[in-house]
Amino acid sequence: MQVFFSEEHRRHFPQAELNGGEFVTPFERPSRVEYVLARLNERGFAPPVAPGAPDMAVVRGLHDAGYLEFLEAAWDEWKAEGFAGEIIAASFPARRMQIARPPRNIDGKVGYYALASETAMTGGTWTAALSSVASAQAAQRAVASGARAAFGLCRPPGHHAASDMYGGYCFINNAAVVAQMFRNDGADRVAVLDIDFHHGNGTQDIFFDRGDVFFASLHGAPEDAFPYFLGYADEVGIGAGEGATVNYPMLPGTGYAAWAEALDAALARIKAWGAETLVVSLGVDAYKDDPISFFKLDSPDFIDAGRRIGRLGLPTVFCMEGGYAIEAVGINTVNVLEGFNDA
Numbered sequence: 001m002q003v004f005f006s007e008e009h010r011r012h013f014p015q016a017e018l019n020g021g022e023f024v025t026p027f028e029r030p031s032r033v034e035y036v037l038a039r040l041n042e043r044g045f046a047p048p049v050a051p052g053a054p055d056m057a058v059v060r061g062l063h064d065a066g067y068l069e070f071l072e073a074a075w076d077e078w079k080a081e082g083f084a085g086e087i088i089a090a091s092f093p094a095r096r097m098q099i100a101r102p103p104r105n106i107d108g109k110v111g112y113y114a115l116a117s118e119t120a121m122t123g124g125t126w127t128a129a130l131s132s133v134a135s136a137q138a139a140q141r142a143v144a145s146g147a148r149a150a151f152g153l154c155r156p157p158g159h160h161a162a163s164d165m166y167g168g169y170c171f172i173n174n175a176a177v178v179a180q181m182f183r184n185d186g187a188d189r190v191a192v193l194d195i196d197f198h199h200g201n202g203t204q205d206i207f208f209d210r211g212d213v214f215f216a217s218l219h220g221a222p223e224d225a226f227p228y229f230l231g232y233a234d235e236v237g238i239g240a241g242e243g244a245t246v247n248y249p250m251l252p253g254t255g256y257a258a259w260a261e262a263l264d265a266a267l268a269r270i271k272a273w274g275a276e277t278l279v280v281s282l283g284v285d286a287y288k289d290d291p292i293s294f295f296k297l298d299s300p301d302f303i304d305a306g307r308r309i310g311r312l313g314l315p316t317v318f319c320m321e322g323g324y325a326i327e328a329v330g331i332n333t334v335n336v337l338e339g340f341n342d343a
């Protein structure tokens with residue numbers, strides 16, 4: 001399985017994340033991918049290939065123009081405003097306020113486009129986000145040209161990014177871009193399976209009213225877990241998308257047996273729906289020692305999960321999402337890939 005990865009991810013390394021009223025070193029930090037790279041090497045994967053420039057046409061097809069312009073210009077505007085710190089959202093369009101148009105003021109614009117305050121942006125975030133989606137796109141092209149599977153070692157992640165929202169460490173929705181590329185290549189039915197601990201609110205939102213891309217997510221129940229405000233089981237899609245979204249929210253302490261039941265149910269839905277290609281939002285924060293999550297999967301469980309996904313027999317692109325137990329993120333991520341390869 002070929003891996004695609006860009007060193008440009010390093011340009012995104014905020015010094016602070018707002019967590020419990022404190023500024024801490026971000027959980028989503030560059031060393032995460034170093035552990036994944038080391039494990040890939042240890043397990044005999046071919047060296048990762050650096051992607052070329054991103055194909056912006058498909059990115060623009062899924063993300064709002066004003067939002068992309070905001071992401072690209074935010075740092076310069078923030079500095080021009082005289083702010084000394086990193087970009088952190090502080091004022092949000094709350095209930096019954098005006099959400100039809102962004103303010104002119106950069107502090108207001110940041111809050112308009114942000115879904116949460118934990119994610120800081122810096123001068124290199126935009127470039128890093130472009131390199132991340134470029135890796136995902138390169139993985140899609142490898143599968144579109146015949147590979148059974150490929151892995152976009154994406155950093156920053158993407159599944160919380162909606163067409164016009166960033167947050168949860170995400171800016172551009174890598175998995176959504178890959179799904180759209182499969183559609184552009186002629187696949188009629190594409191499925192996205194999100195096994196990150198957190199609900200892929202952005203991916204769901206992008207495809208919610210579409211009947212051509214199926215979205216299935218296993219995640220911490222929204223009553224208890226970020227992103228909190230999407231991911232309920234009664235969200236099944238609307239209009240042409242009705243029946244093409246399925247959520248499996250699960251409670252704190254969920255172990256592999258129950259999680260795997262949800263995985264099998266999701267895989268059965270994807271198969272019954274007739275997906276021709278599969279995109280996996282591969283987060284491994286369902287791991288028992290993950291610092292910001294509450295499922296209890298152990299490392300061998302990720303091998304079994306990969307095997308179950310592989311048995312679906314679909315051409316598959318894996319996009320890296322989350323996983324913050326730094327010393328285990330490499331093992332758990334590569335376990336999924338190896339389980340998939342063994343299937």
Ligand SMILES: NCCCNCCCCCC(O)(O)C(F)(F)F
Nearest residue numbers: 019157168169198226283321322
């Ligand atoms: N401060 C502790 C609460 C954490 N709140 C933000 C959680 C973001 C999770 C991101 C992720 O793991 O879903 C992704 F895959 F996108 F990276």
Ligand SMILES: [Zn+2]
Nearest residue numbers: 196197198322
């Ligand atoms: Zn996550």
